[in-house]
Amino acid sequence: MPVVQDLAFWVLSVVAIAAALGVVLVKDLFRSALLLAVVFISVAGFFVLLSAEFLAVVQVLIYVGAISVLFIFGIMLTRNVREGNVPNRLQIPAVMCASLLLVGMIAAAINTDWRPIPEAAAQMVDAAQTQSVAGPPAGASSSGYAEQDTGLAELLIADFVLPFEAVSLLLLAALIGGLALARSRGS
Amino acid sequence: MSCQLASDSILYANGIYRLVYEIVGVVLPCWVAYAIAGLVFAFILVNAVLLGAAVITWGERRVLGRFQNRVGPNRWGPFGLFQPVADLVKLLTKEDLRPEGSDRVVFSLVPVLMVAPLILMTAVVPFAKNTALASLNVGVLFILAVSSITSVAIFMAGWSSNNRYAMFGAARAVAVLISYEIPVVLSLLGVVMVAASMSLGTIVAAQALPFFLVQPLAFFVFMAGMSAELNRSPFDVAEAESEIIAGYHTEYSGVRFALIQAAEFGGVGVVAAIAATLFLGGWSGPWSEYLGWLWFLIKTGIIVFLFIWFRATYPRLRIDQIMAFSWKFLLPLAMVNLVVVTLEVFLLRGDEGVLTHTDLAIMAAINLAVTAISIAVFGNLIKDRVTFRTRQPQQVVVPGVSTIEVS
Secondary structure, eight states: OHHHHHHHHHHHHHHHHHHHHHHHHOSOHHHHHHHHHHHHHHHHHHHHHTTOHHHHHHHIIIIIIIIIHHHHHHHHTSSSOTTOOOOOTTHHHHHHHHHHHHHHHHHHHHHSOOSOOOHHHHHHHHHHHHSOSSSSOTTOOSSOTTTSOOTHHHIIIIITHHHHHHHHHHHHHHHHHHHHHHSOTTO | OOOOOOTTSTTTTOHHHHHHHHHHHHHSOHHHHHHHHHHHHHHHHHHHHHHHHHHHHHHHHHHHHHHTTSOOSOSSSGGGTTHHHHHHHHHHHSOOOOOTTOOHHHHHHHHHHHHHHHHHHHTTOOSSTTOOSOOOTTHHHHHHHHHTHHHHHHHHHHHHTTOHHHHHHHHHHHHHHHHHHHHHHHHHHHHHHHHTOOOHHHHHHHOSSOHHHHOHHHHHHHHHHHHHHTTOTTSGGGGOHHHHTTGGGTTOOHHHHHHHHHHHHHHHHHHHHHHHHHHSOTTOOSSOGGGHHHHHHHHHHHHHHHHHHHHHHSOOOOHHHHHHIIIIIIHHHHHHHHHHHHHHHHHHOOTTSOOOHHHHHHHHHHHHHHHHHHHHHHHHHHHHHHSOOOOOOEEEOOTTSOOEEEO
């Protein structure tokens, strides 16, 4: 139903933009963290509209369930949150960074070729996005297990194995760093 | 006018939805039928959670009563069955208090945010053949993702209450939630691997042998982890009455308290339903496939009973013991299960990538032994970490002064 999809898209867009504005404009840091979670959920909604259920679910799991919670933990350990962010000397560099980022993103959006992709490529993308990570869907096992297109799993473990492993190494380093920082001195 | 649901729609597999849609579609335009069928299903799910919560409060109090050698509520209605109604009326007539200096909007949003994820989680659970609202192909992940919203809601409750104890409760609850998420997810990975799918419908179909026999270790980790995530005894430091009043919902009263309580007990029901689907074979059972709902209810009831049994049996753990239990006991167990199941699936599956009934039986035999050994080994390793160590009073000898005890 295209009408319903359009409606959903506009509702999600309005919510996402309003919440994003709220993140910046609301004074209470705790509330802005919550509004950030709303932005993440709306983005998950966009993923659903693009029929990428897997990405949508992972978006909620990682960004809402983990990253927002981390932010809130951080805010909880900060004093005088309700007075908002006290202005400091980093204001001008921050404005410059943000503007550069905005310009970059707008340039990327303009330069991207937004034409719909051809049918064969669309099927590949579909398989990569929506198929179960564990393996082929049941009932589709007509050919051998190895020949099945296993979507994300295949991409992660075969084609992009090096970046994947590099990320895991980065996480390990972060973990050890966290432990080293958290360990009480002298013990 | 008659409406036909497109066969590629995600709702097509749902028998009840299609039936309502087609009946309503005879007299009303299709988009109205679409909405009405959705509302009918939403009505069923909301009531499944909230009425389930009511029944579980009653059941829990009765069963706990039996465990503690007393009677429990038995006055109102047969076996005290109307007790939840009385409780609800009492809570609804209470004054709706809001503490001074609280964050009004956030404070009022919390009860809704506690209940909503539970109702969303039921959307992918098949209650009987072809009755999951949406048989998502990422069902298991969907459940995990939606349940993770609860931790944000708990933080909101703790923060907006403007109360130290609520804050402590929220911090404890979220710490527990984050630590137990990892073993639970790893234990579910084993289930997903054997079923070769994340759709709950397919997982039910794959259980020629129920998965609690095929992967007893995963079942154990899941049940222990989930009791912790539901903030139930012995893991209920987040609302330990003797330490921090009632934790994050200290300041809630009246209808908001009722909703938070409903979320807590409804959570037990929903998690039990999910456990029954993932490990006990869901709606599948002997005799007729039209009896699926009955098998599903019986299996869910068994899991709920197990949760109540845990609660009645074990005393509350300290927070460090809870953390040790998760990171030093459940996590290694989940890892062992993951490695063993990966090897078994890799070696046993045929060319078609399908595990036969015999394969599952072999896996069950191996995994039972692995479970017994690994629980014994890791339980032994962690034993002196979690046993209560009393500090011996030290004799301090000071010349010229009579001996004093410093504890």
